[in-house]
Amino acid sequence: MYAQNSDGAKMLGLDVKEFVSQTAYEKLLCGEFKTFEDFNSFVSTKNDDANNWYTCFYFEQEKNEKTKYLIDSIFLRQ
Amino acid sequence: MNKIIIFIIFCTFINCGSFSQNKVEFTAKKIDLPIKIFYRGNIKDSAFINLCFPKKIVYENKASTSIKLSRYNLNQNEVGINNRYYPTYKFDDSLVYAKGFRIEAFKKDSLDIYYGFRLKEHRSKLDSLLKGKTPVQKKADWLIYDIPITPQLKEWANHIITDSMMKARLNFKLHSKEKGFFYKSLDIELFED
Numbered sequence: 001m002y003a004q005n006s007d008g009a010k011m012l013g014l015d016v017k018e019f020v021s022q023t024a025y026e027k028l029l030c031g032e033f034k035t036f037e038d039f040n041s042f043v044s045t046k047n048d049d050a051n052n053w054y055t056c057f058y059f060e061q062e063k064n065e066k067t068k069y070l071i072d073s074i075f076l077r078q
Numbered sequence: 079m080n081k082i083i084i085f086i087i088f089c090t091f092i093n094c095g096s097f098s099q100n101k102v103e104f105t106a107k108k109i110d111l112p113i114k115i116f117y118r119g120n121i122k123d124s125a126f127i128n129l130c131f132p133k134k135i136v137y138e139n140k141a142s143t144s145i146k147l148s149r150y151n152l153n154q155n156e157v158g159i160n161n162r163y164y165p166t167y168k169f170d171d172s173l174v175y176a177k178g179f180r181i182e183a184f185k186k187d188s189l190d191i192y193y194g195f196r197l198k199e200h201r202s203k204l205d206s207l208l209k210g211k212t213p214v215q216k217k218a219d220w221l222i223y224d225i226p227i228t229p230q231l232k233e234w235a236n237h238i239i240t241d242s243m244m245k246a247r248l249n250f251k252l253h254s255k256e257k258g259f260f261y262k263s264l265d266i267e268l269f270e271d
Contacts, residue, residue: 008156013259015251019162040159041175043218046118049126053162060148062253067148067178 014072020049025060027075036069053077102181103140104250104262108270109134111169111223111230114192117208119221121201126163128220129235130194131268139188142252148178148251148259152193156249157262164246166193171220172215193266195243203234232269239268
């Protein structure tokens with residue numbers, strides 16, 4: 001079972017970041033983002049417009065005043 | 079007797095959950111700042127822009143425990159971030175990342191934000207809007223311009239922003255120890271008057 005949209009994500013307790021650019025996707029896979037803020041604040045450029053876009057589902061966990069973000073799945077948007 | 083005790087415990091849990099949800103309030107207020115246009119320049123006939131509107135968000139935690147504001151952003155759904163079509167920024171002299179923060183017990187404060195929409199507009203209109211203007215900020219290859227709010231600008235913005243875009247709401251994702259994650263939302267309004 002996996003989430004396909006924000007309603008599905010909510011049902012499974014997931015959150016979702018839509019329209020992740022190709023550049024951000026590659027940086028994410030290469031471990032170039034040190035924090036979720038780095039990933040979420042990444043601004044796409046004009047070169048990304050004609051490229052692929054992705055949807056990233058993730059869990060957010062609060063423990064001992066610290067926040068953990070666990071990526072569940074990444075889908076290529078059609 | 080056991081059933082009564084179980085019922086009382088159940089009611090207590092339900093009340094604790096709704097208590098923390100209802101004890102944090104958000105209200106949007108008008109703020110005297112220009113709108114911002116994100117523009118990439120060097121276009122032939124039309125271009126995508128981000129049109130962002132200023133708003134003061136007053137928040138109040140009436141509970142005796144702190145609540146974490148995990149994120150706040152404009153979107154059609156309360157779950158989800160869509161920075162491409164609904165950019166949201168905190169305003170702190172310039173546009174910065176809308177980072178979450180902890181709202182301490184019994185604290186009332188405010189933050190200034192900009193939220194907006196990705197739109198397509200003809201070059202001639204953009205040229206007239208941005209004529210003589212200097213960018214006030216740069217983000218990646220976006221140049222950001224301040225545009226004062228005038229009756230003509232209001233008319234143009236109300237025309238170009240569709241009803242379906244206006245279905246988006248300003249969503250606040252919150253976390254409390256009792257309730258876990260929960261959401262609050264505010265309807266949006268481009269101009270109050």
